[in-house]
Amino acid sequence: MLGLLGFYDELDTRSGQPSGSIRDAVRPIGEPDEADLVAYLDAGHVLIDVMEAGHDVITGNTHRHSPGCSSLVTDGAWLWRQDFPHYLETHHVSLPQTFLEHVRSLNHRMPAIAVAQFAPHYNETMPLVGWASAVPWRSTATTLVPEPRAVTSKAQFDATMLAQDRNRPQGSWHKRRKPRKA
Numbered sequence: 001m002l003g004l005l006g007f008y009d010e011l012d013t014r015s016g017q018p019s020g021s022i023r024d025a026v027r028p029i030g031e032p033d034e035a036d037l038v039a040y041l042d043a044g045h046v047l048i049d050v051m052e053a054g055h056d057v058i059t060g061n062t063h064r065h066s067p068g069c070s071s072l073v074t075d076g077a078w079l080w081r082q083d084f085p086h087y088l089e090t091h092h093v094s095l096p097q098t099f100l101e102h103v104r105s106l107n108h109r110m111p112a113i114a115v116a117q118f119a120p121h122y123n124e125t126m127p128l129v130g131w132a133s134a135v136p137w138r139s140t141a142t143t144l145v146p147e148p149r150a151v152t153s154k155a156q157f158d159a160t161m162l163a164q165d166r167n168r169p170q171g172s173w174h175k176r177r178k179p180r181k182a
Contacts, residue, residue, distance in 0.1 A: 002125040003077060003099060005041075006084035010057040011070070018128065022057060022087065030092035031100065036108040041085040043110040044073035045144050047122070048134060054083065058091060072131070076113035076144075077102055079125055113144040 008022035019025065031037060054069035055062055069083035078099055087093045119137035126134045 001128075002074065002079040002121050003096065004125070004129065005078055005080035005095070005099060006087060006093070007081065007129055008057070011054075011081065011083075012130065022091075022093065025087075025091075025093040026058070027092045027094055030088065031095065033104070033108070034089065034092065037095070037100075037103060038085045038089045040075075040103050040106075040108045040110060041073070041080060041088065043146060044075055044080070045110070045113060045146065046071055046073055046082070047079075048072040048131065056086065056090070072129070074113070074118075074122075075103075075110055076118050079129065110146040112146065115139060115142055115144060118144075 004018045006022075007018045008025070009020060010022050048071060050069075050071045052070060053062075069081065071082040073080055073082050073084075088095070115137070119139075122137045123135045126132065
């Protein structure tokens, strides 16, 4: 079975998720190599791409992983939601020691995945995270090779959001405008 990261109660309609409550995982500071850990998670192999948008379940704000936030990503040993790097870099959520040792042993580089070894773990894990319909593994590829993909950094996202806020009439599109005089 794949290790699970960031499957919190607040991110699903079903309670009793494998990672418990996200509020219990929040820490005041992160790991010393947190930026490298975030980059590693951002570089993962996308298994299931979900077309939806979500918000930070703690602050309610949009974030750089809001589009497709519940898409599933893996490194062949661990499985996480696409928005998990946001919670790591913003709220410094705790990580399992075995995951930290795994990533550090790879020098924070995403490995290629041998599908023949990965598929049984995928088939076993997907029903546990609510994706029973995604089994069995159907890929015809023999190896999944990490491919570079454009991921907006938190700083870039925050700067874009700030610029958009400045360009909105009266600060927000959500505020009602005064009625026009006839």
